[in-house]
Amino acid sequence: MSILLAIFLGLVILVLAGTAIYHKNTKVAIIAAGAVGLFASVLYILLAAPDVALTEASIGSGLSTIIFFYVLNKIRQTND
Amino acid sequence: MVNTILIMAGVLMALGILLALFRFILGPDVTDRAIAFDVMTVSSISVIALIAYFAGRVIYLDVALVYGLLSFLSVVVIGRYIERGL
Amino acid sequence: MTQYFSLEFITMLTGFLLIIVGIWGMISQKNLIKIVIGFSLFDTGLNIVIVSLSHIKNSTAPIIDKAVDVSQAASKIADPVPQALVLTSIVIGLGVTALMLAYVLRLYREKKSLDINSYTDLKW
């Protein structure tokens, strides 16, 4: 049963990674990269690594998105 | 009996995540994607709790706790960026 | 056939495909922020591959509490060493991503452009 869940999560991760690479809007690409980190964290729990899943959920999905949007905000302020 | 009902619940949660992913790919604006991201996060908390039940370990619930605490932060940052600036 | 239908193989395949997608994004995109996003995906895929090496069949988390007895812990838990390595690697990946984004910001303040084709100072 966990194998089917792993296949589902892998397909979702690949679709989100393709969205992150090929979408024209940069903000959508950043949100898709954050969602890749989110589902990778669920995959780490299936692989019996809850500590890695905790770190990935807080850093790969939360803090990474915040840093990307901070830089986008700085770029937008430079234009003004 | 109990395991069958819980597997059906897991399948329904996976279908919910799949529909949110559909809106994520299709959505015409950034805010639609942010809402789809929020729904995927909240559904993932339930999936993690189900995995913790099937594995029989209480330590997996800590990850769901961190999700519930920190998932709203990135959505708040997206909203503030769209509104006027961080 | 049955070794291809196991949890380890499927997650390892997912990790390698994610690495391929990340490298393809790094070498094909023209936007600087897209290149940094491709690096981030590459990092995540590499971490998934290393964690999938640590999982043995039907193993549980390497934390000893009431559910796992001390006497038979060695035969039940997963290998904790790759997990500790990945735990360090995630944090270092965040540092490298932040450094690359700082470079992107400095480059944008120099030339007001995010296109990689406009930075041709080192070409001759």
Added chain:
Amino acid sequence: MEIRETVGAAVTLLGSVFIFLGGLGIVRMPDLFNRIQAGTKASTLGTILSLLGLAIMNEAWIWKLLVIIFFVLITNPISSNVISRAAHFRGTRMTNKTVADLLSDKNKKISEE
């Protein structure tokens, strides 16, 4: 014993039905604000019900599950509020069937009275 586990599993199934309906609403609704309404409310209720079902089934986990329910109940409306506010000030178009828009300038006097 058996009855309590069955009741807990049924509550979890009900919560997963609400999560599925939240996903369906986020696909089917016509504009952004209806999508926020459907997605956030249904998925919050579904998560609370499914965690509550697991708490009924397994009474050793009940305090940690209640803490998770508390955090979800606090943090999820904040994020949907911020997103809907940003979308409104950005000027997202509503559907034609919208009756009242209390945040717009034309109706501001009505809402203050």
